[in-house]
Amino acid sequence: MIIHNKNITVLLLCLIIAVSGCNQKKEQDTNRLIYNSDGSNVLWNSLFPGKLLTEEDVKVYVDSVANTQVTTFMMCSGSDFFYYCSKYGRPYGDDLNGTLDYGCDTATNNKMVKAYRNLLNLEKEGTDIIDASLRRAKKKGMEAFISYRMNDIHFNDTSLRCPVVYTNFLEGTSRILVKRKCWMA
Numbered sequence: 001m002i003i004h005n006k007n008i009t010v011l012l013l014c015l016i017i018a019v020s021g022c023n024q025k026k027e028q029d030t031n032r033l034i035y036n037s038d039g040s041n042v043l044w045n046s047l048f049p050g051k052l053l054t055e056e057d058v059k060v061y062v063d064s065v066a067n068t069q070v071t072t073f074m075m076c077s078g079s080d081f082f083y084y085c086s087k088y089g090r091p092y093g094d095d096l097n098g099t100l101d102y103g104c105d106t107a108t109n110n111k112m113v114k115a116y117r118n119l120l121n122l123e124k125e126g127t128d129i130i131d132a133s134l135r136r137a138k139k140k141g142m143e144a145f146i147s148y149r150m151n152d153i154h155f156n157d158t159s160l161r162c163p164v165v166y167t168n169f170l171e172g173t174s175r176i177l178v179k180r181k182c183w184m185a
Contacts, residue, residue, distance in 0.1 A: 032072050035065045036147055039076040039083040042129065043092055043115035053118035055127040059136045066140035073137035077130050079149035084119070084129055091119055 042061045045053040062073060077083055081092035090096070093116025122129055130146055137144040 033069050034072040034074060035070045036074040037076060043083060043118050044111050045118050052121040055125060055132050058129055058132045062133055062136040070142060072143040074145045074147040075130050075133040076147045085123055
């Protein structure tokens, strides 16, 4: 039997469109939840105070957001400073072999010293903090990206009288970078 009723035909078309629209909506409802690890908190090793940072510790920072609603893990590779050894800039906490003053407040001083020691320990261990973080995130089923804060200026306050936190970028000088124990050739 053929139905010639326009209302039933329109109703069936609306139902087909609604059902197909629901399927599309479900795909669109899948949102990305991004966690951007600052990186400095990992270098400070705030989860394991008093202990030098290791690759296994780096994994714990990633694991803390794995198996949650986080779909994307971003690891900041630096801001004013690099969170790894590079010939292009000063690593976070590097006092240029004692030539820069850690004369700032005790808390900042301790964080900078701790971060640099942890960075050197990872370097000695053969661990790249960025690579280790991203590999772990992928292993845990998350997307993984490197981030970098290009316009970060929170270390430009010279009233702190803490030269170790003044960056080459903000100094505006073209000083020759000195090779240090962790810098690449």
